[in-house]
Amino acid sequence: MPAPTALRVALLGCGVVGTQVVRLLTEQADDLTSRVGARLELVGIAVRDTSIARDPVVDPALLTQDADGLVARADIVIEVMGGIEPARSLILRAVASGASVVTANKALLAEDGPTLYHAADEAGVDVYYEAAVAGAIPLVRPVRESLAGDRVERVLGIVNGTTNYVLDQMSAYGMGFDEAVAQAQELGYAEADPTADVEGYDAAAKAAILASLAFHTRVTLDDVSREGITSITADDVAWAAKTGHVIKLLAICEVTPDGVSARVHPALVPLAHPLAGVRGAFNAVFIEAEAAGELMFYGRGAGGAPTASAVLGDVVSVARHRVLGGRGPVESSYAQLPIASPSSTITRYQVRIAVDDRLGVLAQVAQLLAENGVSIEAVRQAPESSDDGSTGIAHLVITTHSAAESALAATVAAIADLDAVQDVTSVLRVEGS
Numbered sequence: 001m002p003a004p005t006a007l008r009v010a011l012l013g014c015g016v017v018g019t020q021v022v023r024l025l026t027e028q029a030d031d032l033t034s035r036v037g038a039r040l041e042l043v044g045i046a047v048r049d050t051s052i053a054r055d056p057v058v059d060p061a062l063l064t065q066d067a068d069g070l071v072a073r074a075d076i077v078i079e080v081m082g083g084i085e086p087a088r089s090l091i092l093r094a095v096a097s098g099a100s101v102v103t104a105n106k107a108l109l110a111e112d113g114p115t116l117y118h119a120a121d122e123a124g125v126d127v128y129y130e131a132a133v134a135g136a137i138p139l140v141r142p143v144r145e146s147l148a149g150d151r152v153e154r155v156l157g158i159v160n161g162t163t164n165y166v167l168d169q170m171s172a173y174g175m176g177f178d179e180a181v182a183q184a185q186e187l188g189y190a191e192a193d194p195t196a197d198v199e200g201y202d203a204a205a206k207a208a209i210l211a212s213l214a215f216h217t218r219v220t221l222d223d224v225s226r227e228g229i230t231s232i233t234a235d236d237v238a239w240a241a242k243t244g245h246v247i248k249l250l251a252i253c254e255v256t257p258d259g260v261s262a263r264v265h266p267a268l269v270p271l272a273h274p275l276a277g278v279r280g281a282f283n284a285v286f287i288e289a290e291a292a293g294e295l296m297f298y299g300r301g302a303g304g305a306p307t308a309s310a311v312l313g314d315v316v317s318v319a320r321h322r323v324l325g326g327r328g329p330v331e332s333s334y335a336q337l338p339i340a341s342p343s344s345t346i347t348r349y350q351v352r353i354a355v356d357d358r359l360g361v362l363a364q365v366a367q368l369l370a371e372n373g374v375s376i377e378a379v380r381q382a383p384e385s386s387d388d389g390s391t392g393i394a395h396l397v398i399t400t401h402s403a404a405e406s407a408l409a410a411t412v413a414a415i416a417d418l419d420a421v422q423d424v425t426s427v428l429r430v431e432g433s
């Protein structure tokens with residue numbers, strides 16, 4: 001069959017990312033034609049409502065509310081509508097009709113990626129998703145292709161732009177949580193429902209995708225233990241600074257003797273660690289591989305234009321495959337690793353407690369830690385409370401050495417039960433030291 005001279009591209013969704021995809025497809029049309037070897041012809045844009053005002057770059061004549069009909073006449077389908085349905089059905093329909101797919105939909109991939117990959121295998125087409133993990137940063141491709149000959153042991157990083165923006169605004173400018181979230185929405189970083197960001201679901205979806213790719217196994221959203229940043233207070237942020245840390249929402253995936261561990265939670269990161277310097281909506285991911293050693297990936301993890309860059313990179317790849325024949329590398333889950341219990345995770349805690357300011361209390365707390373096999377790295381007394389003789393309360397900050405999550409959690413529960421302990425004010429993990 002002769003190589004096609006034009007490829008019909010269908011766009012599903014025209015929000016923050018979709019609009020920027022249209023811009024790049026339009027403004028870089030000639031370069032894209034040269035790079036692909038065929039013209040990329042945008043044949044339609046599926047939207048919920050064709051009548052609402054849009055960016056002038058979007059040709060109103062291309063808008064349609066008939067996503068099914070659009071998919072049926074495309075060679076390449078770009079899905080940037082988000083959500084599980086109808087995105088999943090539309091992608092499956094596209095693949096079944098022989099179209100290649102590019103998607104930014106991490107929620108869908110983390111829930112049901114293997115169904116899409118299997119369908120793509122059956123049809124012999126590509127399903128590409130660089131934009132789904134860490135926006136513009138090339139990460140899916142390096143993990144799937146460049147590291148395919150190595151053994152990845154650990155992936156650690158900041159993979160959600162919204163929460164990094166929020167924590168950064170709180171710590172650098174003293175901004176309130178709600179105001180920072182509203183700004184992240186205005187800037188196009190947040191998901192349609194920002195709960196997905198602040199409760200850690202978005203980062204957990206990315207962790208599931210990364211762990212699956214990195215360890216050649218199947219990890220779903222439900223396999224990732226998850227905590228968001230909604231319980232982080234201005235006081236936590238201030239205390240982090242006083243103890244030489246900054247709070248970041250981290251995704252950590254590793255192969256342990258018990259299987260794959262994948263977790264997302266806020267953590268104290270020492271100021272000297274490179275992740276502490278990741279500001280705004282930027283993302284950064286460290287990968288440790290047996291032969292390669294440590295690799296770091298850094299860039300814009302959210303926003304319309306950066307995400308569209310990753311989408312277009314995939315569009316060029318899948319389009320080239322259609323011109324030249326063949327398809328790109330596919331997912332493998334041959335390792336079939338079990339999912340490790342979160343209680344066996346090795347980590348460190350920083351615990352802030354309010355205690356009766358009297359002799360022997362610190363000794364009681366230290367005794368409990370020792371009984372649970374948890375060793376203390378440092379204990380500090382909050383300076384402002386030491387002058388506060390009137391309340392009779394002292395505030396202690398205890399930082400532990402590494403121990404199993406189960407031992408640390410049991411220790412905190414036992415500390416809370418001590419008569420002399422008035423309150424466990426905050427418990428945060430410490431990572432990156």
Ligand SMILES: NC(=O)C1=CN([C@@H]2O[C@H](COP(=O)(O)OP(=O)(O)OC[C@H]3O[C@@H](n4cnc5c(N)ncnc54)[C@H](O)[C@@H]3O)[C@@H](O)[C@H]2O)C=CC1
Pocket residue numbers: 012013014015016017018046047048067079080081082083085086104105106107131132135188189190191192301302303304307
């Ligand atoms: N905004 C960002 O920084 C990033 C977003 N993503 C992903 O890209 C996708 C799109 O995100 P955004 O553009 O930010 O969202 P958005 O909410 O701005 O845009 C989605 C668009 O799709 C339309 N849509 C939703 N359901 C539809 C349906 N059934 N039929 C027709 N149109 C429909 C919506 O009306 C909206 O205009 C999501 O999967 C998101 O997780 C990925 C990386 C970064």
Ligand SMILES: N[C@@H](CC=O)C(=O)O
Pocket residue numbers: 132134135159160161162163189190191197202301302303
């Ligand atoms: N809402 C996401 C967008 C990119 O994936 C984020 O904030 O990182």
Ligand code: NA
Pocket residue numbers: 130131132133134135136137138139140310
């Ligand atoms: Na990416």
